[in-house]
Amino acid sequence: MESKLPAFSFRNKEWVNLNSWRKTALKRLTERLAIPHIRKLPEVKINKQYTYDGLQVEELSWQLPYGRPTEAILLKPQQAKKPLPGILAFHDHGGNKYFGTRKITRTNDQPHALMTEHQQRYYSGFAWANELAKRGYVVLVPDAFTFASRRVMLQDVPESMRQGLTDQEPENAKNIAAYNQWAGEHEHVMAKSLFSAGTTWPGVFFAEDQIALDILCARQEVNVNQIGCGGLSGGGLRTVMMGGLDSRIKCAVPIGFMTTWQDLVLHKSFTHTWMTYVPLLPNELDFPEILGLRTPLPTLVLNNTHDTLFTLPEMQRADKILTEIYQKAGASEHYKCSFHPGPHKFDATMQKEAFAWFDRWLKA
Template sequence: MIKNIFNIWVACFFASLCCVSSTLQAQEQPKSDVGNFYPLLDAYSSKNNSRLSYLSRNWRSVEKWRKTAKTKLNELLAFNPEPAPLNSEILSTTKREGYTQYLVRYNVNALQKTEAFLLVPDNITKPAPAVIALHDHGGFYFFGKEKHTLTDNQPDILEAYVQNLYEGRYYADELAKRGFVVLCPDAPYFGSQKLDPALLTDAKGYDKKVEGASESERIQIYNKQVAGPNEVAMNKTILTSGTTWLGIIAQNDRVAIDFLLSRPEVDPERIGCIGLSLGGLRSTYLFGLDSRIKTGVIAAFSTTYEQMLQQHAHHTWMMYVPRQYQFLDLPDVASLNAPRPLMVMNCKQDKLFSLTGMQAAEEKLSTIYSSMKAPENFAVKYYDVPHSMTIAMQEDAFAWLEKWLK
């Protein structure tokens, strides 16, 4: 009897030790968006990542590094559609104060078209500098280019959106007033390229939901109940088809340069790009991949994958490229055309990125530009604001673009 009691006591004692040990282990592990899976994924990612970064080794030739890294990135983006002539057309023309706004449409490949706003300043007598303005995401899919370009008879929901993210100012139009030719293309899944509910297998009663609703209510229903939830199915289908969402976006954005080069108003040696949020991601890849871009501005989309692994890996499905981290970190992509001039603008109150991630990206880019003996070609600024492109940020971006393109 005593022996049995003793055995039970010993078993309980060791069980309590195991419990304490498990609790201590849990306390020692950092909390993350993926809980107890984080140590596994962190350890796996730490093995030989960013192997094509400029900082990964002593590259004897900058051009050889650039070619090798771009080739690999294009392979990972995995979108090489059949090309097609632009066949561009002007759909409408609106004269505004200091510039003319054209609504244009052109082919981005043999199976896709997009629409864009082309803003041409008045009194251009010779080819002028141009900027590709890349719209954001913001869970607002119904519109694309309209989120930073002035349009007439705007619904209340769009006005409120622009007020929140851009302090009510349409920065593309401001650039046109300052003498830049500006192109604002819709990205796939937004605006003229948005998802069509009529062709969905299950539109979840969309037609009935929007019946009798106001314009702003219809747009909100579309954003929240159609386009947003279907990002998951879109990305699964895109990956199954053998390509990547970001690859499709990047290919579309590179054709925007082709379109600008088809315009007599544009100086081919003075083309830049700018964007906020998803537009910042688009600016990162357009600047990094295409040497025809002479300077870039990235707003509110700068971090490292290391920081995102623990926290904040919850962005749009559009940004993830399988296996890219093995070869290039996010700031490495932005560095692919270094030492071309690049400005990064960070928001200290940004809930989508950690300050540590922003600073890690800054350090990496700063080191690369310094090692290329052009530290003055890289600038980073921090603003004590939430995720946005405030008027103060816009003014800094305009000054940067004027410095390098005029």
């Protein structure tokens, strides 16, 4: 991997035309992801509607062709009177599949104690999707595949695999921890199932997230020319894919998920979920180059210097790769990468930078 550039890298000298490269590389990436075709817009149900902390909140759900309904939270300013920019906000992985949207939202004054702790640990105590909505955005937060409403239900697997657990356990810390341990150990089974079905985990993520993007863009109060996405960790992975593959995303901010395939080969594969991997692709595009497919559209990458999921040299090399791509495209001012002190997180300082970046490119 060190001896040559990936075959579809824009850094190769033979690629001189940005649009030609993007079209060719995007076709190959799409093939490697083996994205399921579920693009028909589902019926969206509004299950609840109320106001909270100056925001209009809608609890939504929609049925995909497989599995249980996807649940989502939509947040928007209570007094909004004109079309606003939209944000597709992705929750993190965090080794916690029992929860999804609740990780980055707050819809009442008594959130689950585990989510209060989660937000304190990773987000400086903020529900960042709410904070972004307060700035004048329509924010949609969907549950990801295998999380919360989309999680693997124990009743759907053989009893011999359930380890004595049931779906009817009370929502307390002990039972949630037991489910999350079970779900973590089930990841390799899910990955093998998806590979056997002719698809990939990132491909399924993208297909479901693209439906969520379709739903966000169909909202009358959303300006479809001002759409962004972002998220921490697993949400950063989904941002890389969505930002790289769908040109409707005019501004992308992945947080705590940017490195090289080499980092995973040599150093950090053991720290990562099966949700990350796409067979054969590393020979053709390095991981940062997936996000680089959106060049020259605005992109902000936020890293933490002591993030144990990655090595600092490879995070820095990923920045160098994206810098070279944007420079070659003549769009250097549209790319920025920041390194913040500390461990894996999206804290208040990072949120401030991310929100300012969204404002700069989506509110101009």
